[in-house]
Amino acid sequence: ASRLAGGRSRITEEAEQAVAAYFGFDECLFLPSGYQGNLACAMALIHAGQPVFVDRRVHASIARGLVLGKADVRTYAHADYGHLERRLASAPPATVQPLDGTELDVSRMAELRSKYGFFLMVDEAHAVGALGPGGRGLCAGVPGTADIVLGTFGKSLGLFGSFLLLPKGFAAFFE
Numbered sequence: 001a002s003r004l005a006g007g008r009s010r011i012t013e014e015a016e017q018a019v020a021a022y023f024g025f026d027e028c029l030f031l032p033s034g035y036q037g038n039l040a041c042a043m044a045l046i047h048a049g050q051p052v053f054v055d056r057r058v059h060a061s062i063a064r065g066l067v068l069g070k071a072d073v074r075t076y077a078h079a080d081y082g083h084l085e086r087r088l089a090s091a092p093p094a095t096v097q098p099l100d101g102t103e104l105d106v107s108r109m110a111e112l113r114s115k116y117g118f119f120l121m122v123d124e125a126h127a128v129g130a131l132g133p134g135g136r137g138l139c140a141g142v143p144g145t146a147d148i149v150l151g152t153f154g155k156s157l158g159l160f161g162s163f164l165l166l167p168k169g170f171a172a173f174f175e
Contacts, residue, residue, distance in 0.1 A: 019163055023136055023151070024143055026168035030161055034125040034152045035061040037162040039068070041121055041148060044173045046071045051091050053084060057102070059123055081108045088116045103131070106142045113145065121148040129156030 012030065020028035031037040042065025046052060052071040054062065057078045066073050076084040079102050104122060113120050124137035128151035132140040135156070139146045148166055153159035164174075 016163070020165060023140065023149065023165050025149070025165035027166040027171045029164045029166065029171055029174055031164065032161055034123070034150060034154070034162040037150045037152075037164050038062045038123060039065040040174055041150065041164060042066050042069045042071070045121075045148075045170075053087055053118075055079065059125075062123065078102070079105070081105060081112065085112055085116075088112060088118065103127075104138050106138050106145050110142050110145045120146045121150070122146040123150045125150060125152040125162065126155055128152060 016028040016030055019030075020026060031040060038059060038061035042062060046066060046069040048070035050069075050071050051074055052066055053074050053076055054066070055078055056075045058075075063073075074087060076087050109120065109122075112118075122137075122139055122145070124139060127137040129135045132138045134140070137149060137151060139149055148164060148170070150162060150164055152162040154161070
């Protein structure tokens with residue numbers, strides 16, 4: 001269970017470490033839902049006025065978090081990586097991807113990230129358990145593509161709650 005349901009415990013921390021290792025990340029945090037995971041990411045990591053590029057069909061929880069965090073939200077046409085690149089050329093931002101069932105072109109996003117050096121958070125709530133190598137999501141097919149990945153234990157895994165896969169030291173931003 002997330003810390004909301006079960007509090008902080010050694011068992012929860014060990015489970016988080018196991019999930020992080022399974023997905024090839026340094027840290028993991030369990031949360032009650034994907035919605036809360038997206039809100040937490042936006043609120044903890046985005047500062048007021050920070051430019052953030054999002055697909056026009058971004059999930060409502062991401063959009064809400066960015067509004068609450070007072071980000072400078074800049075949209076690009078749905079799944080249009082050419083449009084995203086034209087926007088990136090003017091100001092390298094943090095980036096958030098959509099959650100509407102459209103598969104992320106992970107290779108193309110990795111190319112853009114390499115070229116423009118932006119921070120990438122990918123919501124893979126609908127991919128974990130169903131897509132990518134071993135059901136680990138689309139980003140697992142191109143390791144190092146995303147800085148942060150949100151996954152859920154619900155959807156294809158049939159459980160409850162979500163998790164954030166994080167780089168080393170990032171869990172502290174959420175405490």
